Amino acid sequence: MKLHIAALALLAAFSTPAAAQSDDPYAPGRAIVADIGKIVTPNGVQETFEVTLGGARQIVNVRGSDRDNPILIFVHGGPGAVEMPFAWVFQRPWEDVFTVVQYDQRGAGRSYPLNDPATLAPTMTPERYRDDAIELIELLKKRYAKRKVVLMGHSWGSIVGLSVAVKRPDLLYAYVGVGQGIDFREGEKAGMAWTRAKALAAGDMTAVAAIDALAPYPQGEFTIAKADGWRKYAIPYGSLIYNKPDLKYYFQTPRLSPEYTPADVQAWGKGSAFSVTTLWPRLADVSFNSVRKMDVPLVFLLGRHDYTVPSPVAADWFGQVEAPSKTLVWLEHSAHMPMVEEPGHFFAALLRDVLPLTGTKEKK
Template sequence: MRKLLGAIAAVIASVTAPAVAQTEDAYAPARAIVADIGKIVTPNGVQETFEATLGGARQVVNVRGADKDNPLLIFVHGGPGAVEMPFAWAFQRPWEDVFTVVHYDQRGAGRSYPLNDPATLAPTMTPDRYRDDAIELIELLKKRYGKRKVVLMGHSWGSIVGLSVAVKRPDLLYAYVGVGQGIDFREGEKAGMAWTRARALAAGNKEAVQAIDALAPYPQGEFTIAKADGWRKYAIPYGSLIYNKPDLKYYFQTPHLSPEYGPADIQAWGKGSEFSVTTLWPRLADVSFKPVRKMDVPLVFLLGRHDYTVPSPVAAEWFGKVQAPSKTLVWLEHSAHMPMVEEPGIFFAALLRDVLPLAKDKP
């Protein structure tokens, strides 16, 4: 895989390369242990994976929970193309005691990537289409599990999809939960570049400073993944993605132990990530929620204090101005862009305290 999104793609390439796949069976015993530990055995539980056709594209959906009567929580993954299904086993199990948790690999991503012809899919990959896919999925899941509404959680790129759903169809949601929340792509890129340049300057990293300066006038003008890669490859070692953890190798090995992902699925993860980000990124340049001043659904933002992959100060500023039936902003002080992984206990406590009470039908 050619280099995309700097250090992230380099690590993805290393763990999805054919040489790794040849030895993939070595992970099978560990996957079996993880599967056994995570198996849902409660009488009213649910543990299933199925295909759904959303907007004409086949997509893989995974549902897990200890009690079908619990509220549905749908997780919209980031990227574009950065699926969370194969990582969820590492942080999600406690959620499943109080929510029925849904992951889906979006069009062109992960296990959904080989189900559709990329040439046919590419023209459909627009922010509005991903929003409408999510709406179709919500409607499908409500009918399948007999629910009135759901909790929608969007992470990173998925937060653009999720917030778009909340704007268009608040009637479908008990609450919207934003994690690594994006608000304005150009403003976010500008803030991330400035933070990275300041860190590099303080560290005496002349190479990084010069490389970032050379990207000008980005994020204005042409909006390409090469430009985005040009500063993120320096930001990630400073902890913009995972706080105080510049080496991401072991985190990106997590899918090898996932009961939901086999060797072929891991290969699809890498190919789908490349396809999704190159296809979709240029179409995101002018996506912005800054004009939105009123929401008709409760909002909960769970933001990493050190997130400069999708800079959290941009999200916090918008959150402070928008009107909503209720608003809760939770800062995770020792997290960057992956707070559910970095501070899983505090993250789960926030779900119990600030999200679960919202997931109730009003008389």
């Protein structure tokens, strides 16, 4: 649920003539970032490889300073908004205590060109993404000789992650929800109401009228065009990144990513448009409101100002659900991207509230 329109903007930024791309002015910067981030510890791991999950080829990136550390898998948002090209900004400290896994989901990012979209489209359901994640966990457990993993879901990825936690709690030390979605229609309703109130207070009657014109959404037809129709007004009020309405520099972050070339970023833009357009209508009735008991420890890291996927909806559900242990952490100066907005506080929460749930290092 990290914005489709943002991905399209980034795609446009990279849509330069081939001759200009061949010069690639960002290549020296990427080389510096790659050198700084290189894993050099004797027992470290730094690799990118292809796997087939549910019949779809997908790209996986694994980084960590000690492969005996517990695995943390990040399930990215969107649908189609990969995190791999952004991770260099915030992930490096995590890699000292976790082996961190990023993967580009079916139809997304570097995985998008590996599969025929027409063949892939019918498979793109919430259940298939959940089962892809389960297959990946099983594969990683075997590859790195682990018993369990920590699963972190962000935005759309939190739907995938929480679904895994419901179906296969035995695979997880803990589930960590960031920008956690609970009920799609309820979340859209809350986000629209917040944005309309902000616009009304600011005297922006154009925005108010545009939001009102989306009715009866989020009831009825459920399309990404309608979802973007209100979110484009929410971003300037800080629904995505708190107190930062201009996101230009954040969305240029992939230009310096060692994991993504300009061609990869273009694939991300195309994959994001494909994924979110295909999958969004299938999410209308996804809800965890009937789930009242979980069999895995829960940690929610929520931005206090998140109205892209409204955090009050997640907090209400969290307060009612039963689990072996529960920890809710509010990131007070964050919206939907707390790992970027408050990286220190976010990492501190991982150390304090998540790492202890894994016990000691798992020696081979």
